Amino acid sequence: MSETLVKDYGTLRRELAARDRGLREKVMTLDEAAALVRDGDHVGVGGCTLSRTPMAMIWSLIRARKTGLTVSRSITSTEGDLIFASGLGKKIVSSWFSQGIVWGISKVMRHHVEKGLAEFDEWSHMAMGLRFRAGAMGIPFMPVRSMIGSDVARILGDEVKPVRCPFTGDEVMALPALNPDVALIHVQRADAYGNAQLDGLQFMDIDMAMAANKVILTTERIVSNDQIRRAPDHTRIPFFTVEAVVEVPYGSAPHECYGQYEPIFAQLDRYAALTSKDPVGGVKQYLDEMVYGPKDWPDYLSKVGMETLLNASRRGRVIFND
């Protein structure tokens, strides 16, 4: 399915206007939230590499057998493999795609892209960020001084274009705004209305939330609105961007959630071993065992293992002792 590069401004405004932006409770289950995503949607994914990946939500979308998504993220790690291998998405828009340098190049990404089974559209990291920012600002494009003179811009064809500054005459690159249909964002805490507070690294999540038509928020815990109002300066995502709030402890596992838990290296090492030996069979085995197999998210966490989770939490909380 081909999507329009830059969403029409009138449509963007109408879509937002049609949403109920009142202060209302939106707490629901992972399954209910998954139903808010339509096949073929453009889905923005929050966090970066192994950080605050909305893993539980992606896991639920795969289990719900959603399909045909275009997925955009700053940097894509193992969740990208699962998106391709499960058929959830056939196109990933990102600046970098592999599990992480210590595990080498993703064999699953290579298999899908080299065989033409799926697309990986590459943009520079700052270009990804500025595309979400333009989307958040309600403007159709953003000028940038990178992506110039490189083949990264060349193979994107008409998706990026040089423009001349009307004031100085400088030639800059025009990046198309990116307004996802849905943004999936995992945070440390949020209230029932969707006011979200983030600890640590924000990546592109705030721009992505503002750019998207709606946000599906997963949170380590739901807190009271009173608690949010005691520290409104810590609120990073306002409730009116949010359409669903799902409480999911360890919702990024096996990736990390700042101050809560570090990456679960044992599981990441195991995944890398499985997929580097056999990119097709290995990822299928992983999907069967860890995505389709478990009865629910707590059951998935049981498979990860209590001791492993506690160890990751211990490492995660260390940050507050510095």
Place this chain on the structure above:
Amino acid sequence: MTEHSPTSTVYTASELIAIMAGRLLTDGQIVFAGVGIPLLAATLAQRNFAPKMTILFEGGVIGPFIKPGELPPSTNEQRCTRRANMVLPSTDVLLLLQRGYVDVGFMGGAQIDRFGNLNSSFIGPTDKPTIRLPGTGGGNDISSLTDMIVAMKHEKRRFVEKVDFITSPGWIDGHDSRARRGLPTGGMWRVVTDLAVMGFDEKTREMEVLALHPGVTFEQVQDNTGFTLRRARELSVTTPPQAEELALIRELDPGRLYTA
């Protein structure tokens, strides 16, 4: 078999690259560092001789002090934020490059050519690649907007006449082609390998060997390079890694995550 003792003066190729690259940094600089050897080399310099140097990570971090033994798996995890002065959205830390706050960008590379262009995207044709590499990350932004140091292994398949794909622009086709293509600032400054330190001719912008590591000959460097290298008029020899530098690097990376 490599000696793994923290006090051994036998070093791995990665340790050599990290130490030599770290020495190129200056106290007080603002350094945008990528994951792996660049992160290690910048942290080494910071602890060794450059306490006023500020490290930036694309995850959004300003001025961290990486904790020994807790190296991050990328520049986007909480381990990158230890004792930092500030965390920003990643877009805004990258915009510091565009605004001009960054003195030097510091990255690894998969493939480099005579004019310092880097490829981390495709081996073979883009429509049917032999290998789809992970991509630019922040590499394109960093190399487009500031002076660059690249740290990599010196192999013929990595040092090629012309890269298959320009992910991160160096001097493009040499001479003033970088500026003519619309990149008026920055450019490839140094390439550090396990054999030598290279720069680029001021006029032609061709890669030039500036210094050889101890025990390495110019011919050896040339033999491991897929194009004809220029040779600096006064070719120097680097000081071998010192015991303190090796001890520090092994304290930072005891599990040999980056220096295997």
